[in-house]
Amino acid sequence: MTDFIKPIEKDLKKLELSIDKLIATRIDFIKKIVNYIIKSGGKRVRPILVMLCSKLCGYKGKKHIPFAAIVEFIHTATLLHDDVVDNAKTRRGSSTVNTVWGNEPSVLVGDFLYSRSFELMSYEGNQEILKTISQATTALSEGEILEIIKTADITTTEKDYFEIIGNKTAVLFSVACEIGAILGNVTNKERSALKNFGYKLGIAFQLRDDILDYTSYDELLGKHVGTDLKEGKVTLPLIYALKSAGEKEKLSTVKILKKHTVSQRDFERVRKLIEKYNGISYTSTATEKYLGSAKKELSRFPDSQYKDALLSLADYMLKREK
């Protein structure tokens, strides 16, 4: 993923330094946990979007660095809380915070990161960005709640699914891009184009994630395959396959989704069902469609190295294996 970070390589280094500064707390235990999760090989996709979009919009200042950090903090807070909600054991190939230190620090350090993010925003004093980010975090929690309501529910529709991933994933991608537009002080039409670009990119990112959960292996995804199935998450590959599935197939799928322990055999059964009814290829086509549509949003902007980088980031979304 080096080609699209080239134009902002220096800023990304500054980001890592400022992450340490912005997280400052007198409590060593918080530092330890934040470092454990934030330095554990996250792809920094959201900060990259803040930076590339700021530059695309001609922003010459330095505020994109703290805002990129803030977006990453919020993302990290959601990971900490997700792992408690999903009772997850591993993330990015390492044990989750809740596995190592228990649920308590996962919940509370997540809260610390949320609060610190809003504290940092209050110092920055950009009302418009604050409004945009706080609306996004509200939507984010709504998306996560919708997802738990639909756990193990095979009547989950494509519409439900897109509402869930729109809120839980795409909205934060969208905001990351919008921050760039706000900092660059562009027209409403341009801001709206970047907002849509981010949203569609976020949808594609999640679709790819949900494909990889069925197709990739431990080494690549950094987690056991079939995590979604274990957690009872009904994602697009399965939703599509279930449309054509017979009653018997549906019943056995529900049983597996509701199980506390999903065996390798269970997983293979569902994976084969998805293969039989083309759930993966359908989801891949949807991913391509969203990415194509996302890229079109950028046509409003003149050619530049930043635009090229964003287009290449979009292509990466389709190909990424982790």
Add this chain to the structure above:
Amino acid sequence: MTDFIKPIEKDLKKLELSIDKLIATRIDFIKKIVNYIIKSGGKRVRPILVMLCSKLCGYKGKKHIPFAAIVEFIHTATLLHDDVVDNAKTRRGSSTVNTVWGNEPSVLVGDFLYSRSFELMSYEGNQEILKTISQATTALSEGEILEIIKTADITTTEKDYFEIIGNKTAVLFSVACEIGAILGNVTNKERSALKNFGYKLGIAFQLRDDILDYTSYDELLGKHVGTDLKEGKVTLPLIYALKSAGEKEKLSTVKILKKHTVSQRDFERVRKLIEKYNGISYTSTATEKYLGSAKKELSRFPDSQYKDALLSLADYMLKREK
């Protein structure tokens, strides 16, 4: 507790109406959970402080209502997360959200309330209040983390204890009062006096809570007595008693603090230890000291029905049985 709410009775009714409006979400499940916890007989102490302090500072507008609601939302979010962290079964005599619906909605609806609070603040556009509240929520999460670090640790000092309760409880009381000062646009000295008043009141509130946890019974506290002991929390009554306790007494206390299930006999043992070494009377004296000092902070303000109400609220802190 009627005497100190009299001057703001109408505003408190408006608060209840605006809580419903401000929490608006299309997801019924969130409404259900927020209603369950926010309408479960909370004392609304923090909103009352926002209102009385605004009026004391001569504020004539309407913004104290949404800010009172925001402070209550933040408080409610911390309750939801606390119950997950403490694995609590009951609160205010009812089952906790995590007992009825599991940890997931407790964490996520807490996040929803945090985010919505910041979203509402972003609409209000008061930079100074935003800064003050976001610093407070950061301190709050730090306090909660300090508390879990010190779980079952009998070397916890009075200094540690006051740092914990200062952050986890007093800071939000302090901010509630400071909001009134900011809205009323008073001098820095007056703002600082109200900030200190709230902080000391909050300390006294928590001291009283920690006394009641050892002295009161089910019907009064709305929870089983000895909750702190069950959760391994080392509070002032115990810290003080342990100063005079012998090695054998210390050892048996540690054992009980580390137990997953604390029996009635265990509880009685610790309660008697606290009685023997005057832990309760020491904590009562500290409560009185903080309240006296809190009340002095108000001497800067001219007499009014609002000042009388705040003084009477301080007296209530000492006497309250739940």
